[in-house]
Amino acid sequence: MPTITFGMIAKNEEKFLPACLESVKDIVDEIIVVDTGSTDKTVQIAESYGAKVIHHKWQLNMSKARDEYIKAATKEWILSLDADERFAKQDVPKIKSIIEQHPNVMGFFFVKRDYGFAGVKRSSDDPYEESQPFDCWMEVREIRLFKNDKRLHYTHHVHTNLIPSIQKLKGVVADVDGLPIHHFRQQLTSEQKAAKRKLYLQMLEMEVIENPTDPSAYGHLAVEYGPQDPNSIKNYEKAVELIKKNKESGKNPWSYHFAIVGQLGMIYMEQKKLDKAKELFKLAAELNSTNPQDYSSLGEIEYFQKDYKNAHAHFIKARDLGHKNSAYINARLNALSKELGLNQIYF
Template identity: 40%
Template sequence: MPTITLCMIVKDEEEFLERCLNSIKEIIDEIIIVDTGSKDRTVEIARKFTDKIFFKDFNDDFSELRNFSINKATKEWILVLDADEMISKNDLIKIKQLIQNNENLGYAFIQRTYFNKPLTKQWNYSKDDDYEESKSYLGWIYRGITRLFQNNKGIKFIYPIHETIIESIKHINGKILNSKIPIHHYGLLRDKDSIIKKNELYKKILINKIGKYKKLSFETELKIQEEIEKETLR
């Protein structure tokens, strides 16, 4: 059976980390945690699950951290999650089935970001959803995100924010299949101060990098961040 390394970047995630790791641990063969300066119980919690914990400063570039983490992986496949995310137990068997197919270098997921106020045109209500993970929240916004991929030296993350491996997979003529599996994301359910701090960091990085990458999506993302912050503060 093919093996999986879980790679994570964390900082002050004691509220979410244990739930995330418990949700996925039964199909994971190795856990790599990169901590960027936690001052709470994050590292203590991580040590319950792995001894492969590394420490690295954050230099306003999430790709740098992601690449540092995946370079530590020793298993055949890599799964990337954030501490405020989880995968339903019902979907774990699907992931094990996916990695038995070596023809695809990567698999895309649907990241559902839950919130209790409607946001943007991509809003979906939880009322009739089958997943228990959504039942406590009004609904979610979604985006496609590639988080499961083969441990291949040619695959790396690019862009300092909303980092992606898609371009590197395409560069080596690899295929990405849509798994249609949701990643349940609870980042907008944090306290307001944490959300404001995170949004300010994202906006700062976006503003500094728009000129460098010349991607319209960065400008669009900045507008979305501003909308989310406005709704959060209502």
């Protein structure tokens, strides 16, 4: 059976840490907690689970902290969660079998359920008691299980990622379906939210200075400012400029770059700058031809501009790629079918 190191960073997480460690303790062979300056019982709780605690001086960079558990890990694989995340009890035994089924993979994408955000609606047959208090959640794919290869390292100050490091090694990453990570965000006061935002902006501004040619750095900063802030548009546009340059020079983008282009496209749509939005959704589709949202957005703009033939083609593409809102897609296709004189009904 493969062996696993569980690694995490933590600071003042006494409220969430026990449930997190409890969810993985029976499947991992080693626990490493990188503490960045806790003043509560975080360290004592970690040690009660047999964890090796590494005291790391905080440097306004989460990647540097996360890299510490990669350096210290002694087992074949590394599994990582944050303190306010956990696996469901019924899913934990499946983790090692997933590794055995994919011997040539360097890492695995898990779906993280961010509870408390709009997005996926809970179905009546959802099997997880963790989801029961919530009507919906946002889903994010992240690499959380990966080989203990000392050449791997995290990138970015806040929104840490292993993808660039794995790509450099030409490693393969597989998707894990039906085994979500449950993320319970802390309920912060308005003062705590403001302090956290200020800290993140400071970290992200530093990241842009240190990595001025990285589109992701500008994209992360744009998201943190928020779509109504002029600084957000400025940073999105800089990110897209760099993505275009990378495309022209033959550099392969990664998935977050597709999202950056689409996010700026949505902002332009809301501002009624339809030609600019259209250009961006075309670019997003060129970078990643498998995202139905980009094609439906193109179709929506063309529908509004009365370019019915292209709108019809793009809505068909969105449907064929499995757009989640099939009722909306079919309604648009039926309207376009009527405009184009097509004798076809979509349902």
